[in-house]
Amino acid sequence: MEITLSPIAYINSTLNDKKECPKQGHEGGIEAQVIIEPEYLDAMKGLKEGSEIILLTWLHKADRTCLEVHPRGDSSRPKRGVFATRSPDRPNPIGVHKVTIKKITENTLTVYPLETLDGTPIVDIKVAMRK
């Protein structure tokens, strides 16, 4: 079975180098823009400034052949299966990011805090669960 996705948006960010990306949004994530592709603008209706959403990103620079990693890139720690980590390197590198919408314009969500590279494709947006 093969699954095909098309990006519904892309990230505008000042983060341009994998090495300068924080590992998680709450560890120094910054404000970034989510630019929605024109054909998906109707799917944005009802999003509100101040609300929390989940962004699913396609981590396009990740190593998809990697099954085990040193947690947090620390080689003094024993290797662990990627499913037991949050490493971007994994067979299907989809990132899950909880962010707050700071501002909405016609095709752009300004969100915070986000730790992904400039140009990262977004494959889905959902409202965060309240609990």
Place this chain on the structure above:
Amino acid sequence: MEITLSPIAYINSTLNDKKECPKQGHEGGIEAQVIIEPEYLDAMKGLKEGSEIILLTWLHKADRTCLEVHPRGDSSRPKRGVFATRSPDRPNPIGVHKVTIKKITENTLTVYPLETLDGTPIVDIKVAMRK
């Protein structure tokens, strides 16, 4: 840009009909099994019984052409863009499910609570954030 995913696991569940699925795990989700594909067993190392994980599912019965829905299928409520909902119907229907691992065997995670159909493909597994 086109993105291709291969399932890394499939769900075994007693839920066989979309209509009988709860809308969210905490609204009557049940115990289910995640059966890992043989080539990804190394990526499971380090998962622990009792810990919380995020499953990303491919909602294979969803309507990918849908951009607006009545929230929670309630036609008395005005339509809203799918990105402002948790509807399974959306351009890239990836489900995000926080579950607890009840039991681990060689290729199987028994998890709770899960609200997805039997046979649903899993595209990623991550540890849940602590905060």
